[in-house]
Amino acid sequence: MTSLVxxxxxxxxxxATEIRGINAQPVRWVVNDGLxxxxxxxxxxxxxEVPLNEKVRDMSWLGPRAVAHQDVNARLxxxxxxxxxxxxxxxxxxxxxxxxxxxxxRPALVERLEAVRDRAEWVVSLHLLHEPDAESVATxxxxxxxxxxxxxISTPGRAHLLQRRLADLERDExxxxxxxxxxxxxxRLREIASDVYLEPLPSDTVERPLVRASLxxxxxxxxxxxxxxxxxxxxxxxxxxRLRLSGPWPPYRFGxxxxxxx
Amino acid sequence: xxERFVSLSAPTTDELSLLELADRLLNRGxxxxxxxxxxxxxxxxxxxxLNVVLTAVENLRGTREPAPARDHPS
Numbered sequence: 001m002t003s004l005v006x007x008x009x010x011x012x013x014x015x016a017t018e019i020r021g022i023n024a025q026p027v028r029w030v031v032n033d034g035l036x037x038x039x040x041x042x043x044x045x046x047x048x049e050v051p052l053n054e055k056v057r058d059m060s061w062l063g064p065r066a067v068a069h070q071d072v073n074a075r076l077x078x079x080x081x082x083x084x085x086x087x088x089x090x091x092x093x094x095x096x097x098x099x100x101x102x103x104x105x106r107p108a109l110v111e112r113l114e115a116v117r118d119r120a121e122w123v124v125s126l127h128l129l130h131e132p133d134a135e136s137v138a139t140x141x142x143x144x145x146x147x148x149x150x151x152x153i154s155t156p157g158r159a160h161l162l163q164r165r166l167a168d169l170e171r172d173e174x175x176x177x178x179x180x181x182x183x184x185x186x187x188r189l190r191e192i193a194s195d196v197y198l199e200p201l202p203s204d205t206v207e208r209p210l211v212r213a214s215l216x217x218x219x220x221x222x223x224x225x226x227x228x229x230x231x232x233x234x235x236x237x238x239x240x241x242r243l244r245l246s247g248p249w250p251p252y253r254f255g256x257x258x259x260x261x262x
Numbered sequence: 263x264x265e266r267f268v269s270l271s272a273p274t275t276d277e278l279s280l281l282e283l284a285d286r287l288l289n290r291g292x293x294x295x296x297x298x299x300x301x302x303x304x305x306x307x308x309x310x311x312l313n314v315v316l317t318a319v320e321n322l323r324g325t326r327e328p329a330p331a332r333d334h335p336s
Contacts, residue, residue, distance in 0.1 A: 056288070066287050088287035123282065252286045 002044035005030070005092045008072045009038045009250070010084045010102065010109050019075050022068045032099035033106050038076060039098060047091045056089060070250075077250040082117040084109060085250040116255045118219050119194060120248030124229060125212040126185050127242045128178060134170065136240075141173040181241065182211035185232050192225045193217050197253055209244075214253040222248065 006022060007030075014029040014036040021027045021040035030037045046055060055061045066088055073085040092098050102109070138144045147169055151162045190196050193215040201208055217225045226245070233243045 059284075062284065066283050069287055070283055088284075121286075123286075246282055249286055 003041040004044050004047050005039050005095055005098055006042040006047060007037050007039050007086055007090045007092060007098060007101075008069060009076055009086060010113070011036050011038065011076060011080050012082055012113055014038075015076060015079050017075065017079060019072055020068075021072045022065050024068075027072055030095045030098040030102070032102040035102045035106060035109055037098050037102060038072060039092075039095075040072075042091065047089070052089055052091070062088075073250040073252075077120070077248075082113040083250055084112045084116065084255040085252050087252070112255055115195075116216065116251040119216050119251060119254075120219055120222070121251045121253055121255075122193075122215045122217055122225065122245060122247030122249065123199075123212065124185070124189060124215060125209040125244045126182055126236070127209050127244065128240065129242050130239050131174065132177075132240050137170060137174055137177065140177055144169055144173055178210050181236055185236070185243070186211060186213050188228060188232060189213070189215055189225070192221055192228055195254055216251060216254040217248075219248075 008021060008027065012035065014031060017027075019027040019038075022042055023040075025040040025042070027038050027040050030039050045051060069088050073083065077083050077085070092101070138148065144166070147162065147166050151159045151166065154162060186196065186198065195216040197214045199212040199214060201212060215225075229243060229245050233241070236243070
């Protein structure tokens with residue numbers, strides 16, 4: 001059976017550790033040019049390009065392999081001072097080609113390793129669980145308050161017309177205030193994070209978050225970061241809002257390289 | 263209280279963590295949905311061989327359009 005070389009991450013140097021990766025194969029090191037790639041052997045029948053792109057759609061196939069990928073990178077991340085974790089499914093024909101990658105991409109890899117050194121990645125999303133009631137929207141909106149006052153002192157005919165405007169304004173103000181909450185959450189976390197990436201929001205989901213961000217945070221700042229997330233949840237409490245936090249992740253979003261291929 | 267992601271156990275026991283994991287590992291190939299189903303889009307982002315695409319914010323920042331979600335499993 002032909003095997004291919006699956007690469008999990010690039011580090012400045014090998015770490016002496018016994019880890020098993022996908023299909024419980026031992027993780028070994030390919031070293032070149034002062035960089036080390038953590039790899040293991042995988043069967044070509046699953047990981048060659050065509051079968052891989054088929055199988056990756058099947059969560060029952062992907063699940064255990066994705067967990068193995070993450071487990072390897074989590075171990076390396078905890079033990080190594082800098083790690084560039086690669087996306088699932090980065091596969092080479094043989095060790096020589098991995099060495100070639102380390103050589104070819106060395107400047108970019110070294111730069112990335114420095115950028116993520118002693119840092120981890122976190123994902124924060126803000127969800128709107130329930131629309132806030134009309135009174136709390138009005139409290140936060142001077143424009144709504146002004147229109148309500150105007151209605152109160154208007155003739156019945158004019159008040160009727162203004163009522164319709166009020167409904168439109170309230171809807172617009174809800175959207176505006178929601179966007180503001182998302183911006184404020186990100187702005188406060190940005191003060192602690194070394195880098196922030198706003199994730200594109202899926203358009204067709206049932207529970208679309210107001211905002212979802214990946215954040216690169218120094219390990220030394222983690223306690224402060226988590227405290228700030230808790231403060232944010234306290235400032236925008238349930239049952240209206242919910243903040244979800246996940247991490248610490250190896251820096252998957254922030255650790256990669258520019259795509260330089262054709 | 264926010265949920266803190268601590269460790270991954272068996273994928274079937276924690277589907278949301280698995281989705282989140284796939285979201286990290288497959289990058290923009292995966293989106294999370296409220297139904298806890300998965301959408302794999304742009305799986306051609308997974309390459310083989312030397313033309314490797316390494317997950318990177320820079321790549322994403324260069325991409326204006328979020329990947330469209332498709333292939334909802336029924």
